Amino acid sequence: MCGVVGLYHPNGELAPRLTYYSLFSLQHRGQESAGIASFDNHIRQKRGMGLVTEVFNDEDFELLAGRSVIGHVRYSTTGKSKLENAQPFVVKSKAGYIAVAHNGNLVNYVQLRNELENEGRVFTTNSDTEVISQLLSKFLIEKKDITHALERLNESLVGSYTLTMLFDDAVVGFRDPLGFKPLCVGRIDEGYIVCSESCAIDALGGKFIRDVKPGEAVIIRDGDIEFVKIAESERKAVCIFEYIYFARPDSIIDGVSVYRARSEMGKVLARESPADADFVSAVPDSGITAAIGYAQESGLPYFEGLIKNRYVGRTFIMPAQSLREASVRLKVNVVRENVKGKSVVLVDDSIVRGTTSRRIVQMIKEAGAKEVHMRVGSPPIIAPCYFGIDMKSREELIAANHTVEEIREIFGADSLAYLSLEGLLEAIKRAGGGRDYCLACLTSRYPVPVPGEECVC
Ligand code: SF4
Known part of the structure; x- marks a missing residue:
């Protein structure tokens, strides 16, 4: 990055x-x-x-x-x-x-x-x-x-x-x-x-x-x-994470609007994994577009359950784990008024290490939410990236080491669902994209030879 x-x-x-x-x-x-x-x-x-x-x-x-x-x-x-x-x-x-x-x-x-x-x-x-x-x-x-x-x-x-x-x-x-x-x-x-x-x-x-x-x-x-x-x-191997998380939603990459792609991911996610809840909320900022898509497709209202301090850097970018953990509370706070006594669908764009997600689910529950249904706008990240995104080893990736049910338990969420790989490709297609993407961190199959890894080249 x-x-x-x-x-x-x-x-x-x-x-x-x-x-x-x-x-x-x-x-x-x-x-x-x-x-x-x-x-x-x-x-x-x-x-x-x-x-x-x-x-x-x-x-x-x-x-x-x-x-x-x-x-x-x-x-x-x-x-x-x-x-x-x-x-x-x-x-x-x-x-x-x-x-x-x-x-x-x-x-x-x-x-x-x-x-x-x-x-x-x-x-x-x-x-x-x-x-x-x-x-x-x-x-x-x-x-x-x-x-x-x-x-x-x-x-x-x-x-x-x-x-x-x-x-x-x-x-x-x-x-x-x-x-x-x-x-x-x-x-x-x-x-x-x-x-x-x-x-x-x-x-x-x-x-x-x-x-x-x-x-x-x-x-x-x-x-x-x-x-x-x-x-x-x-072949091409455009990084799918540009659309999921990394690029700004107002950018257009290879003819595909990042906003549209992210919104479609939310819509497909809503169809694949509906939730019985009062409203949809996002992990700000990068989860917002997928959350709005989820809300549109599900018919549930969209409310802000979390507010981000925009002057704190993206925790994902900070290289040291100690800095990441300390920064979650500084980065986001819960809107108690909105979540108290409610069942919330909480949408994030992706989960890498899970540190932030666990803290956020806890914070929403502590603020009085009845239920938190976590929905993720990408498939589980199960393999490292060797091409410039900070996901270096399987040890640090929560989905490489735990099942979805185990992750739900770690987070303390009432339910947890990820977008499927097919659902991701369907969303990109609906936004006008093709199928030529690097999906290595989601499939563990790499588009160029990487020592010790399976190659699809
Ligand atoms: S491995 Fe994942 S993050 Fe890295 S370039 Fe490929 S799709 Fe992007």
Whole structure:
């Protein structure tokens, strides 16, 4: 989970500021660090720990002036949460300047790093994005051609890699051939933006052009834009969790409205697992859209049973378990008035570790609810993600270690039901999607080879 932006604007003073605004609208994709790199004869950059608004100030935009800019918001999957691992990564070589912002995770990171170290390359961090930067530098020295470098890069990498890059003044976006993570292009004034989600284009008042296709690069130089096919794949493996939880509901990914998809998940869930209750409520914020869909389909009213403190970060993103547990009460509180003496259908988008869900069910019961019927807008998460979402091992996944009935007992809920896998695919289809998704964390069958795991490749 990270957010990436590449932006070209003829007004070099405006470009970094526009990048900042677009990163702000992608803040939900990562809250640990943020960074911007720009090119104006050479690369300048500013990176820092924390939220976008905490990292940059007015003076930075003057220092970062340049027409070609990339930006990044990060949460860590490979590499620790510290400043050295904040992105973009900048490399200067004989081939010129390269800056890289990466959303995804490499499965063959260790092998690639060992190979590069054996060739004499020195690493300053333990981030897989530095491996990508070093490979790009190597391939550009072989032949100073962006298409060649991306083709060679693509031959080397296994995993998920949506990238925005600067090659001197060229702004480049690239999406891996399976298309794990989203990337789209928009027009802004006389410039262009390439970014993780369409909400960042909307935030700048821009016009959505189209999604970058899996295996495709977009190259923006001197105000001209070019789409180049780098690699072809008959299969796609777009992360289903972008629709379930991760992307903003106002974004459209690969032609599918995230809002519509999430709402359909709630509707199918209501048909599959109805509940005898007084009203439907959501675990805010990410459960709201599915909960409204559930309410619409079931005919039950929708009320707010929980209120979120919007200034607390998403607990899912915080890397340390101790921080997660302490933050639940800070994050949400119960509207006693609504739940007291009532039977509540509580809808969440997904359950990873179960820590938050258990606390929330307890809180609603303590506030006097008669019954809590938990409904989950995705199938049980039974396997780790190796492609950039923070679900690293089976040990931490509650559904990998317990049956649905055991989980219900742990939560203290009166009933518990998940959306079925078929129901999930039906919901995506009803929202206009296909069937080419990565479902590995729900099925334990992976779309690329992962040591020790079953592959469907
Ligand atoms: S394993 Fe799950 S979270 Fe990871 S990319 Fe696939 S669908 Fe997304």
